Amino acid sequence: MPLVDVIAWHPMYGTSPEYEDEREYYYAYPSIVEDIKETAIAHGFQGEFRGDEVGWCSPDEHNPVGCWHMYTNAIAAKYYGLGIAIHLGRDVVVHVGGVADHRLETSAVVNNLATVFAGSQADLLPIQVQTTVTNVVSYTFALPNDDYLVALWSDGVAADYDPGVTATLTFSSLIDHSVTGIDALYGYQQQMITDTVGGNLVIRDLLVKDYPIILRISPTRYVFLPTVLKGHSR
Numbered sequence: 562m563p564l565v566d567v568i569a570w571h572p573m574y575g576t577s578p579e580y581e582d583e584r585e586y587y588y589a590y591p592s593i594v595e596d597i598k599e600t601a602i603a604h605g606f607q608g609e610f611r612g613d614e615v616g617w618c619s620p621d622e623h624n625p626v627g628c629w630h631m632y633t634n635a636i637a638a639k640y641y642g643l644g645i646a647i648h649l650g651r652d653v654v655v656h657v658g659g660v661a662d663h664r665l666e667t668s669a670v671v672n673n674l675a676t677v678f679a680g681s682q683a684d685l686l687p688i689q690v691q692t693t694v695t696n697v698v699s700y701t702f703a704l705p706n707d708d709y710l711v712a713l714w715s716d717g718v719a720a721d722y723d724p725g726v727t728a729t730l731t732f733s734s735l736i737d738h739s740v741t742g743i744d745a746l747y748g749y750q751q752q753m754i755t756d757t758v759g760g761n762l763v764i765r766d767l768l769v770k771d772y773p774i775i776l777r778i779s780p781t782r783y784v785f786l787p788t789v790l791k792g793h794s795r
Contacts (some may be wrong), residue, residue: 563605568597569613573644574658575629577617579718588703594651615644615660632719632735639719639772640667642745645674646712646773650700652683664748670772673745677775680705686778689758692728697769711776715769725768735762735778742767743775 572594578584586593598610618628619637632640641657648655657748660671684703701714715726734739740753740762753776756763762778 562601563607565606566608567611568606568608569611570597571614572612573615575617577630577632577640577715577718578750580630591647591651592620594648594653598651598653599748608694609654610652611654611656612644612648613656615641615648615655615658616658617641617644617667618659619664619672621667631788633721634664634666635720635721637664638670638746641667642670642674642772643714643716643719645678646673646714647701649678649681649702650683650712669748670745671704673743673748674773674775677710677777683712684709685731686711689731689733690728691731692726692769694726697726707780709778711778712773713769713776714729714773715771717771723771725770727766728769730767731744731755731758732762732778734760736760737781738762738778739781740764741777743777745775746772750765 571592573587576587578587601610610696611628617637617640618631619634620631621634622628639658645657657671660667681702681704684701686701686703686709688699688701690697690699690713694715696716697713698716699711701763702710702712704710736757737757740755741750743750744751753764753767756765766777768774
């Protein structure tokens with residue numbers, strides 16, 4: 562293993578919790594990844610882990626040969642987003658298959674997440690999520706400029722329309738930060754309303770969807786301009 566540069570596998574191809582015979586594998590997949598990593602590292606591996614050709618088929622697929630399941634264009638795009646976030650959150654490089662410009666929703670999600678996650682590394686950021694459901698998943702990342710990223714979603718069966726569930730997020734010991742919400746599926750972002758409670762950053766009434774919503778947390782940056790004093794001539 563010390564001589565190996567990359568360990569790659571073909572995961573999750575078309576898999577979702579919608580199908581009973583795949584549900585156990587879908588929810589166990591993050592722990593399977595950790596088992597792969599721990600076993601390899603214990604045997605001296607120091608290289609790159611990579612999930613290859615994750616993909617979900619949809620009607621816009623030009624070559625549906627080998628498709629196990631067919632999802633709508635929107636649902637397939639959501640699962641692509643989940644697949645990307647899960648791997649990056651586990652510090653695994655992810656390669657997506659079946660992406661082409663004619664797959665508008667999928668292409669948008671992949672391109673948007675590639676932009677958002679550029680330069681990021683999986684990192685631990687303490688977060689508490691309060692909501693009425695138990696299946697909210699979150700991964701946290703650090704960026705080189707001291708920003709953080711948080712990807713979170715409700716990990717159930719994806720639907721064409723998901724109204725979302727409200728949640729309150731608390732970030733320990735983060736004060737004087739601003740938060741931008743990013744929707745990679747529909748391609749928009751907006752400034753979030755935040756509170757500071759007991760030295761913690763709090764976001765209330767956030768709508769958590771069945772695909773990754775990204776929060777970019779940035780320290781407030783101040784610009785100090787020199788003061789120009791006007792003198793009086795004598």
